[in-house]
Amino acid sequence: MLSHKICLTTALRASVGVAALLVSCVAHAQAPAADEPAAGELVVTGSRVKRDGYNSPTPVSVVSRDEISRSATPNIADYVNTLPSLSGSSTPATTSNMVGQGRQGINAMNVRGIGTVRTLTLLDGRRVGGMANDGTVDVSELPQQLVSRVDVVTGGASASYGSDALSGVVNFVLDTKFTGLRGEIFGGQTTYGDNQNWKVALTYGAAFAGGRGHFLLSGEASHEDGIYRPGNRDWTEANWGYINNPAYTATNGQPRVLRKQDIALSTATFGGAIACTATSTCASLRGIAFGPGGTPYNLVLGPIVSDPIMSGGTQADNSPRNNQDNSMVPRQNRRNLFARVSYDVADDWNIYAEGMVAHLDTDARYFSGTFGNTLAVRVDNPYMPAEIAARMRALNLTSVPFGTLKGDNPVSGANSERGYTRVVAGVDGKFDALDTEWTIGAYYQFARTALRNTATNATRLPNWNRAIDAVRAPNGSIICRSTLTNPTDGCIPYNLFGTGVNNQAAIDYVTGNPTQDSVFKQNVVSINIAGEPFEIWAGPVSLAFGVEHRTQSADGVADPITQVSVANWDTTGGLPTIGSYKVSDAYVETVIPLARDQAWAKQLTINAASRVVKYESGTFVTWKLGAEYMPIESLRIRGIASRDVREANLSDRFAGVFQTSGSFLDPNNNGAATTARGLTTGNPNLDPEIGRTYSAGIVFQPTFLSGFNASVDYYKVSITGAIGSLNIQQVVNLCFAGNQDACALITATPAGPQQFEVRTAPLNLASESTRGLDFEASYRFRFEDLMPGTSGTFTIRGLATNYISYTVNPGLPGSIVTERAGAAGLPSWRYQLSVNYQNERLALSGTMRGVSGGVQNNNWIECQSGCPTSTGDNPTYDDISIAAATYFDLSATYSLGDNNQFQFFFNVRNIFNKDPAVVPAGPTGHPSWWNQPIERSQYDILGRVFGAGIRFRI
Template identity: 40%
Template sequence: MIPTKAAMYLSASFAVLAATSPAAFAQVADETQTDTYAADEIAAAQNSDGSSMEAIIVSGSRVKRDGYSAPTPETVVGAAELQAKAPANLADVVNQLPALAGSSTPRQATVTVSSGSGGSNFLNLRGLGASRTLVLLDGRRVVGANVNGLVDVNTLPSALVSRIDVVTGGASAAYGSDAVTGVVNFVLDTRFTGLKLEGQTGITTYGDDFNYKVEGAYGTGFAGGRGHFIASATYSKVEGIREVGSRPWYDGQKIIPNPAYTSTNGEPQLINASDVNHSRAAFGGLITSGTLRGTQFGLNGAQSDFTFGTLSGPYMIGGTTSDLASFYALDIPLEQFTTFGRLSFEVNDAFQPFVEVNYGKAIADAPSAYNFHFGNITIQADNAFLPDDLRAQLQPGETSFSFGTLNPDLGRQYGRAKRELQRYVIGAQGDLGGSWSYEVYGQYGQTHVNTQVRNLEIKANYARAVDAVYDVNDNIVCRSTLTDPTNGCVPYNVFGYGLNGQDAIDYVTGASILDQKLEQYVGSASIQGEPAQTWAGPISFATGLEYRKEQVNGTADPISLVNGYFSANYKPSTGKYDVYEGFAEVVVPLLADSKLGESLDFNGAVRRTHYSTSGNVNTWKLGLTYQPISDIRFRAVRSRDIRAPNLNDLFQGGVVASAQTVNDPVIDAQQSGFTAITSGSPSLKPEIARSFSVGAVLTPSFLPGFSLSVDYYDIKISGAINTLTVQQIVDGCYAGNAVLCADVQRTGTTITNVYRRPVNINTEGLKGVDIDGAYVIPADIMGGTVTLRGRATYTDTRYIDDGSTRDEAAGENSGAVPKWRANGSVGFNNDDLGVIFTGRYVSPGKYDNAYTPAVLEDNSIPGAMYFDLSTTFKFEQGSMNGSFFVNVDNVFNKDPVIVSAISQPFLYAPINAQLYDTIGRSFRVGFRLKM
């Protein structure tokens, strides 16, 4: 099979149009200059009056060269597309590009409660992990929003972003570590002049997820144009969707052990069933053993009979509704504020200093699960809160029974992540004479992250409080108080809800708190110029030195330190590392206007890096671009890239998660209730990636306005750093991996603990093809243009090989990498109106490529197609330009594809927000003004 996947070059077609027929498409250029050129055609771009635009740096290279097209595929999202989409945040636009898969967003509550990353937008190219995608602001690093070093796109100055460059290829030689799958560079309009304002608000068709955003930017020159000042501010708020059970399509679907399965009857081991509930707990409490089994409790202790459905281990199909997953949050409530300022001044050609200041603040509230107990509480027969009528039914010798509850009086666990970013840059650039120029800068960034999970059960206090008895004066007290009268224990009534006072709730609950300060120091100096000439033109050369320091310091509350909470027992991370780097890049023209072709350029780069934690490592890039005729250009690049272990990989103190569930091949059944401990590993080494891509860009002269690019890519990572899931660790141990077996602790066959430590596993890889096409046509009607565009990504192979097993994940729609992702649009644009109708497609897939019908009878997951409509009405009033927009996402309110959780199905909703629209139809209206 030949792989096929998408990169995108819509903007390339605009560049061709600007060059071939500037008059016909002047309105496009007038609306936004950045959409009149693309990564491949930047140098050829012109303003609508035919004058040359200021040279723009291609993010795929550190070399500044007129007319140069880098061999690394690059997608440009320009200002016109950003405005047409009118996103609630920049990440929403980038994440719709098919080359991105598995990005973390506020709509993925699974990653938020314990991680402190709630409400963040972390970009993920290729689905190989956000830590392998380098996010830059004007070509410079940004301090991470968490110890993984991931940049939260929410903190970037969106009001000043003029375009977004997405480099879909290895770029470590140009930019250093983390650029394994590529670079997403947010490019600012540093010469913006005037005042612009934008406001928008939105809501879903269900009347929830209300959100709004206001932002503005101001820019002015001074001192006769030698100085320039820009500033921006953005404030936004999202109310969120706190329960998936609020949606009409939710039906409690889960993958569970097949109750009819035996090893000889031919039934599958797992089934995918609807209306699945838990058989060992009710919302207000359930007696799960003995004579009273099946007695449940409700508001104010009301008793009723619990109906058991078809039992399947701890689960049941049908019966009384007892579904913790229905409380899963679909969108995280989020409030954020960002400001940015930049001051530059041209003292002379050789010295042009600048200063940048960036501040961002985000508060994300992540409602999570209740403090659940699935039949694992032991209640003594003399419990003072047990109703007398039930106590009378106990049989002689029945001194205790088991009990399950969601503890509604304690409320849902509530994660709050508060992040504050500060970033300061001071630098200078200028000409050194001739073709040579330089840039130097120093940068300091700091992110203060305070993470709390409130309403957490304190395990020891809860165990004491639920064991309530009468004292000699017939007062209800904790049993422990009889022997320790000053222990402060407050009895807690588990037999229903609405029964406990605040004093009892305060005694058994607390807040797990992790406070961390992340710091990043960067120093960089580079020069570039043209040191020599070949028969085909000047050689361009760039070189530089860079220094970076990353460090984290943290503290955690004392109860977390001893694993005293029900979950989210934080451990502080403390550590640092230094990075020293030197790089060089060259572009050598080999052909120019010859009989063998119009151009042939060689691009090479090398970087030497020293890490204080792991020593030296080299990265490099070799690339060619060949244009035999003006209608077609071929490109190919081979690179060696790295991702060094980050602060989290090396120094994470640990997060403890209880009540884990796994399918255990040792006993051929499911195990639950054990603990998973995630921590760092200081012995990690940098992972090494070898990337290859080859492709072609077509801009046929006989079809003005049309462009098509096709690029094949192959990425192979050796010694890949990976923190495996609990299921992967257990499966890998069963397959014979001794390293992973050391991380699985058992008592007999019962799993008690699983340690999740990052490891340099054997290999990890990805192969596919990127496709991008665009066609811009003059429209005689209404004097505008019609734009047809299509982007697609096909993933042929995406595997992880730990040395004993190879897991092929391409097409597993339970994860992040389907076989196909695509979007296409039809747009019309003129001076008064802009309309874009977009379709987004995800191909069908499977839960797990390794599953056979003997494991799961129906292993398929359907694909989906969603449609969006963006409409912009433009107006002018004197010197003011403005527009009013109305956008509808998921126009036909298509329900999300049901993707049942394989791991911990009792906790997670049957959705996959990485691939599918889980919100439903949503509306946004707003305005823009520019003066």
């Protein structure tokens, strides 16, 4: 189990894995949480070893149930993700359009920004089956009303807990001995009146058979409207984006890319537009657009134009980013049910069984599939207004480039339905052997996720290409050109010119709903044994050992059209993940006391662990060596070194062909922004990642200032053979540098408006390395110590993480090292300060949290004049800054009833309605210009949010 917090009076009787004996002993190994434990309670954390009075050298942050309750957030992840040591976690806002990856709507933890797939999520110290093809766990589907605390281990823990714990562990500990009836009703919305949400939860627990048995049942239902159209927020109306500087040359000292407002398309409208360039033979037709009913009009271009986008002009107030459904947060419906029954078959033996089912339905809308300037419309197209066709013939043109936003088609979307089932059966007990009392915990777990992903209203490209090439039939009717040679092809012509010009049959012919059905399964068998087999001069030596076997599998099927080719659709998506693997491992861990109550050492303890892991790719050894030294009662010095391993997951190895869209700066075309289609797939030949973690820190708990605790820890994590994929820009840059393997991944259309396809797959890159500092301090005191005659307690708690550096080195010829720290997605600082007051009836909590500013990309060069020549690796921009942000939250809880059995609570997040920092989309920024100009994982994007509700316990 991740964290064993054991009361002195029960330490010798507790059994491995029995969370019921742990929940009353909530404390903090790094610095206490807001609600410190009562005197006499001793802490064991971050280790499988159970030992009275031992604190693990691995830093652990603890979030108590009281903290979670005071936050009054609708989802436990909303609060836990504010911890500075968690950075870049997946949330519904960051995954709203990930339909093809199965991650839509997921809340997944990310310790230190190293990756959700490198963070192991546990429930009561046991694995939880993954809910997507990469194995990530949606913590929103755990029984939230039963969570008594959340432990966050910020360090490599593979030796103790196995694969996926390379960056750390997040353990959700349940109150498995809860008795009574507990309920909650919650509702909330943003200050803009959108994203209305509600939650209803009910939990019941009771003993039976004279106290030998215990039964739990906990259910929850919640709904979130989502935000389909975010246009009423100031930061969306500004329409920030990046655009190529049309005045740039390699020698004039100007930046290659400009950051501007009012970004819109210059070559396409909802009713279509002729997309000729200013220097082409059809330049006189440039900007002719088509409105309702196909009426031509002249599109007014903005002052800065770099096809296919511009800044300003008549399109500025009609950007599809804001005026078409483009989800900030998906609509969500959740239903969760958890049941547990346990029974003491003997005084020292307990058997238990758990069952959990969850269902999530999400729906997002997004703007996709624009044909900005990639179509060619022929002069004989009968839908073309006669006057435009005449002008084309006068210029001897047989076709013109054309762009459209497909205004007649319904908005594209992403729908995901996920059903999750988890069953656990286990036994905890103790036995005597070799003159030692041993505790044992064994369990079997089966988990299954059934997932259906649907890309709604996608464009079916083969049909689209046939339908837009319309001609006159010999009888004068309008048909598809393909029908002339294949009269039974069923093609229905589509009118590109204007809005409101196509009937439903034409729309249905060119659109569809590609689907992907997947099933992910996990089987786990685990046995853990712990005891104190002998004693030395400084105390007993503790020992824990165990074995585990795990299988993971994925299977699925796509719709028949996608099975032929993912390129049949214009949307993100692809073929399912199909494959399986198994892992067997065995571990041993020990705690050895070297000194106790000496003049030079109050305590000195060594913690060591090793695990042998057999993957299908080979056998690997992980290890951990840590030490804790207390020279005096008030000071602890701790350090740890570990070697950790993460096996490639199902997605890494077996993902089917997956289609994305993006853009790159083309070094062969003076750095011009160019759109591209990306195709990714899994790589079954991947090797495991190898991580090395080093951390050292001090914990100060002065005896002269009761209730005060502080800690600081330095950490460094290095990963060799890191599993990752090159992005489109990196592949293009490598090709430009002469890497022929990279060039082989790029395909360009041979004729017509040029389009590019770039293929990528996960690789074992050279290395990733990160280092930083974690700070934490808390002070808890009684109010009457300041003002006699008053009541209640104050708790002040501050946490901060300084991400000093995070480098990624692909290690490929021609590639460059990227520094992530201080760039978009990983600010150099994350911090949180909370002040809490609580008396018998009232609890008030105020929180200040935030992130430091930075730049969008550390490899970009910011300059306004005198710029060096822009390159693919180091492009020049006039502004790459990202602003810092500080948010303030306030919550209040008031209790009623003789035993405070009723609670009314209220919460306001982001009180001052601070906008998120602008992180523009466009050339090499976000994948495509139509993405909203924000960084979703670090900033509040909703604005001020209100929530209120009632809780009861009977």
